[in-house]
Amino acid sequence: xxxxxxxxxxxxxxxxxxxxxxxxxxxxxxxxxxxxxxxxxxxxxxxxxxxxxxxxxxxxxxxxxxxxxxxxxxxxxxxxxxxxxxxxxxxxxxxxxxxxxxxxxxxxxxxxxxxxxxxxxxxxxxxxxxxxxxx
Numbered sequence: 838x839x840x841x842x843x844x845x846x847x848x849x850x851x852x853x854x855x856x857x858x859x860x861x862x863x864x865x866x867x868x869x870x871x872x873x874x875x876x877x878x879x880x881x882x883x884x885x886x887x888x889x890x891x892x893x894x895x896x897x898x899x900x901x902x903x904x905x906x907x908x909x910x911x912x913x914x915x916x917x918x919x920x921x922x923x924x925x926x927x928x929x930x931x932x933x934x935x936x937x938x939x940x941x942x943x944x945x946x947x948x949x950x951x952x953x954x955x956x957x958x959x960x961x962x963x964x965x966x967x968x969x970x971x972x
Contacts, residue, residue, distance in 0.1 A: 847871065879922070883908040885949040886924050893943035899936065903929035 838852040846867035850857045859874045861867025894901050911921040
């Protein structure tokens with residue numbers, strides 16, 4: 838993945854031919870022209886969870902019309918960190934009751950969520966020009 842600065846407070850990532858653009862809100866000096874990196878972080882949790890719900894339903898032939906996930910982040914204002922992420926799976930009334938708990942269990946398999954529960958080590962290095970990376 839390559840990260841580039843594209844002007845103002847915009848930063849983009851390119852991975853496998855896809856370009857993901859980010860910007861900061863105007864209150865943080867940006868133009869609000871794209872989601873913030875933190876928005877993409879929470880979207881990653883939500884869409885990953887959604888994928889597992891989708892796969893669960895598709896495997897059982899359950900229609901997905903009317904299924905929606907709602908994500909809320911509870912912040913610790915003192916530390917400026919998210920301390921809890923809530924994800925509600927909103928199911929239509931005709932969703933088979935016998936599958937509700939199994940659908941939740943399937944959603945819990947989200948790999949983004951699992952990585953947050955056992956976070957990887959993040960190692961930052963820097964180098965100038967052709968120098969080898971600093972350690």
